[in-house]
Amino acid sequence: MTEWLDDFLWRAVIAGLIMVAIAAPMGCLMVWQRLAFLGDTLGHAAVMGVGLGLMLQLKPIFGVLAVALVIVFSLSRVSSFNNALSETTLAIISHTGLAGGIILVSLLPSPTVNLEAILFGDLLATTKGDLLSLLLTTVLLLLLLRHHWRAFVAVSVSREIAQAEGIEVRRVQFLMYIMIALLVAVMMKVMGVLLIAAMLVIPTTSARVFSRSPEQMVCISGLYGLAALGGGITSSFHFDWQTGPAIVISATVLLLLTLVVTRVVKPDLD
Amino acid sequence: MAIELLLRARDISYSRGKRLILDRISFELRRAQITTIIGPNGAGKSTLTNIVNGLIGNYSGAIERGPDLRIGYLPQKVYVNRLMPLSVERMLRLTRVSSDAEIEQALAQSEVGYLQQRQVHSLSEGELKRVLLARTTLGNPDLIVLDEPTAGVDVSGEVRMYQLIGELRDQLQCAVLLVSHDLHLVMSQTDQVLCLNQHLCCSGLPESVSRHPEYLALFGPQVSDSIAVYAHHHDHVHDISGEAGAHHHD
Numbered sequence: 372m373t374e375w376l377d378d379f380l381w382r383a384v385i386a387g388l389i390m391v392a393i394a395a396p397m398g399c400l401m402v403w404q405r406l407a408f409l410g411d412t413l414g415h416a417a418v419m420g421v422g423l424g425l426m427l428q429l430k431p432i433f434g435v436l437a438v439a440l441v442i443v444f445s446l447s448r449v450s451s452f453n454n455a456l457s458e459t460t461l462a463i464i465s466h467t468g469l470a471g472g473i474i475l476v477s478l479l480p481s482p483t484v485n486l487e488a489i490l491f492g493d494l495l496a497t498t499k500g501d502l503l504s505l506l507l508t509t510v511l512l513l514l515l516l517r518h519h520w521r522a523f524v525a526v527s528v529s530r531e532i533a534q535a536e537g538i539e540v541r542r543v544q545f546l547m548y549i550m551i552a553l554l555v556a557v558m559m560k561v562m563g564v565l566l567i568a569a570m571l572v573i574p575t576t577s578a579r580v581f582s583r584s585p586e587q588m589v590c591i592s593g594l595y596g597l598a599a600l601g602g603g604i605t606s607s608f609h610f611d612w613q614t615g616p617a618i619v620i621s622a623t624v625l626l627l628l629t630l631v632v633t634r635v636v637k638p639d640l641d
Numbered sequence: 642m643a644i645e646l647l648l649r650a651r652d653i654s655y656s657r658g659k660r661l662i663l664d665r666i667s668f669e670l671r672r673a674q675i676t677t678i679i680g681p682n683g684a685g686k687s688t689l690t691n692i693v694n695g696l697i698g699n700y701s702g703a704i705e706r707g708p709d710l711r712i713g714y715l716p717q718k719v720y721v722n723r724l725m726p727l728s729v730e731r732m733l734r735l736t737r738v739s740s741d742a743e744i745e746q747a748l749a750q751s752e753v754g755y756l757q758q759r760q761v762h763s764l765s766e767g768e769l770k771r772v773l774l775a776r777t778t779l780g781n782p783d784l785i786v787l788d789e790p791t792a793g794v795d796v797s798g799e800v801r802m803y804q805l806i807g808e809l810r811d812q813l814q815c816a817v818l819l820v821s822h823d824l825h826l827v828m829s830q831t832d833q834v835l836c837l838n839q840h841l842c843c844s845g846l847p848e849s850v851s852r853h854p855e856y857l858a859l860f861g862p863q864v865s866d867s868i869a870v871y872a873h874h875h876d877h878v879h880d881i882s883g884e885a886g887a888h889h890h891d
Contacts, residue, residue, distance in 0.1 A: 536713070576724075582726040
């Protein structure tokens with residue numbers, strides 16, 4: 372029944388589709404709550420996780436998850452109710468994690484790991500095991516999103532109003548951090564640690580142009596993600612580009628087209 | 642007093658670091674009464690409202706709330722991220738389920754029914770305040786907490802805003818806790834004034850507070866005089882842009 376999964380191209384397509392399905396809602400929430408940079412930070416620091424995982428002879432994804440969770444736990448201790456995460460703190464964590472990770476990985480005996488695949492993703496090398504962990508994590512995240520959607524949107528609009536009207540803002544925020552850590556751990560395989568945030572931000576920004584409601588923005592950004600995925604996999608296949616970067620460039624081309632077309636057709640669209 | 646007690650604050654103190662922000666504040670909020678907190682900048686007005694509506698938890702003293710006290714809250718500043726597409730209608734449904742009829746009624750009460758389909762980030766400051774006022778009235782609140790509801794609104798819009806708050810109180814029979822720094826504008830709508838400057842300088846009916854020596858020391862006699870200016874009968878209405886209808890000052 373799953374013979375078609377033996378084809379690496381099908382596995383890549385499925386992995387990409389799953390990623391788009393979860394990147395759209397998570398990306399929107401992260402953009403609304405100004406957490407896109409946190410995604411980037413966890414992505415960069417994930418290299419450290421990969422190094423640690425390999426040193427302890429674990430699967431890299433567990434190392435990544437462990438490092439991401441340690442970071443979000445620490446951040447939730449230092450961030451106060453009113454203050455967003457400080458850019459400086461995030462930049463320090465991000466680059467220390469990346470630098471430390473690269474050194475760790477270079478200490479390992481050379482054939483164990485392909486640094487390029489970690490940094491930029493290797494969608495075409497997706498295994499059945501990768502697919503399964505991607506699928507399970509995505510289903511878990513989608514269920515959490517569905518269950519807490521109203522609270523997530525309310526916190527995105529105003530933390531004060533949400534808290535005064537009975538939403539436990541700190542708990543919602545902490546849950547969001549944990550979910551971002553999970554997201555980064557699974558998206559790493561597809562996009563590579565350096566490019567994760569691109570898939571959370573670029574389709575979302577294109578979608579904003581046409582959206583009148585939060586849910587609409589999630590759906591439209593899913594469509595943009597889909598188109599970027601299609602463009603990326605196709606160009607990767609035809610021109611032998613790396614898939615992750617090809618997807619990002621497709622997303623950016625779509626964003627530019629959208630901006631140009633809307634300026635020309637409807638200059639007063641806000 | 643026979644009027645239902647909704648909330649009692651007893652000896653509320655709050656410090657941030659070594660700085661004492663609030664010093665043993667006690668007061669009561671009762672149904673259908675408007676309580677106005679006035680005080681200079683840094684007096685602890687917003688801190689006190691945040692303690693009342695549960696945003697700040699680590700205070701000393703006690704807040705006794707009636708069972709299932711429902712609070713509607715209008716914060717001093719709401720900044721909606723432009724990357725967030727959000728209609729006014731959706732803004733009203735942020736934390737609870739409301740029927741279309743309830744939404745329409747709430748917006749109409751605050752005289753902003755025409756904004757229902759507009760995007761929140763396209764509203765002017767004054768329009769946004771009215772929309773936020775409308776949201777506080779949804780879901781039958783027992784208490785609405787308004788932190789400087791007229792900040793960013795011009796003076797004539799401000800007068801109308803305070804009249805609206807009085808009307809809402811009459812219709813909803815809820816308690817209102819209002820933060821303001823201009824007693825003269827809110828005076829006619831207020832049942833109880835708390836004059837705050839870290840400690841409670843004085844409290845009571847607006848007329849008595851406005852003659853209290855501690856109030857005069859804080860705000861000066863000029864402010865007290867200006868109350869008289871606003872005591873005249875005001876029989877014309879201002880729309881939201883501040884343009885008055887027919888004037889008949891007598």
